[in-house]
Amino acid sequence: MxxxxxxxxxxxxxxxxxxxxxxxxxxxxxxxxxxxxxxxxxxxxxxxxxxxxxxxxxxxxxxxxxxxxxxxxxxxxxxxxxxxxxxxxxxxxxxxxxxxxxxxxxxxxxxxxxxxxxxxxxxxxxxxxxxxxxxxQSEYLATAQDVLAATQQNRAVLDARSREEFDGVRSNAGRKGRIPEAKFWDNSLELNGDGQYAGTHGVTSQAQQIGITPQDNPIVYCGGGGRAARTFVALQLAGQQTAVYPASWLEWGTDPQYPIQSPSA
Structure with a gap:
């Protein structure tokens, strides 16, 4: 580790x-x-x-x-x-x-x-x-199959995209929506007004609000892996183990074999 x-x-x-x-x-x-x-x-x-x-x-x-x-x-x-x-x-x-x-x-x-x-x-x-x-270090990387299993096993999945992407207003892939039961993660809380990492309080507070505990190992995704990686860093600094789904919505939103939660849901 x-x-x-x-x-x-x-x-x-x-x-x-x-x-x-x-x-x-x-x-x-x-x-x-x-x-x-x-x-x-x-x-x-x-x-x-x-x-x-x-x-x-x-x-x-x-x-x-x-x-x-x-x-x-x-x-x-x-x-x-x-x-x-x-x-x-x-x-x-x-x-x-x-x-x-x-x-x-x-x-x-x-x-x-x-x-x-x-x-x-x-x-x-x-x-x-x-x-x-x-x-x-396999615990740091989630594949699409890992994410699919997570949706079926009640493992938390965090969506670090914008609210508009989460709500299905826009998408960088062929489909709009989100991974089923994914929780919205507000990545603006990761930095303070000076552009420095905001520390543990804002991150842990948000994690608690959406039901993430220190014992969880959530998977985080975004449009193409970059924003998810910063969420990964912020959570690691706060002591929260996390895995990144690096292909993120570029893969999930393009491949019809993976289920999506529709914008209206």
């Missing part, structure tokens, strides 16, 4: 010489080369796109992830600090994917690069590649 924590710019500055610490800039390569924290290694979250969760698709996803973590020079024991533009979906999805791959120590720079007061550089550091051995 991975451990998740938030770190400040001051903490990062004070620990830059720690050889076990690896800064991961989870923005696009174009943004990375416009300026980043010295020594940060770039990981493009676009590599994490997954639109189906059948065995063949998961095998490809795992292969790409293992290749990327090897190229980044990571091991399961690396302490990664993930840096987004802000506390955004790409950085959260990176944190989720690294935890799924078996990395044990994951921190996020709270507020992302927008909170960094220091210099931005445009030169990359060099590092040796490593043969990263992926150890999939």
């Amino acid at each position: 991975a451990t998740f924590k938030l770190v400040t710019p001051t903490w990062v500055s004070q620990n830059l010489n720690d050889e076990t610490l690896v800064l991961i800039d989870a923005r696009s390569p174009a943004d990375y080369w416009r300026g980043h924290i010295a020594g940060a290694r770039n990981f493009d979250p676009a590599l994490l796109s997954i639109v189906r969760t059948d065995p063949a698709s998961l095998t490809r996803f795992q292969a790409v992830l293992a290749w990327a973590l090897s190229a980044l020079g990571l091991t399961a024991e690396s302490h990664v600090v993930i840096i987004g533009a802000q506390n955004d979906a790409p950085s959260a999805k990176t944190a989720w994917a690294f935890a799924y791959a078996g990395i044990q120590h994951i921190s996020l720079l709270d507020g992302g690069l927008a909170a960094w007061p220091g210099e931005h550089v445009t030169t990359a550091a060099s590092w040796p590649a490593t043969p990263f051995v992926l150890t999939p």
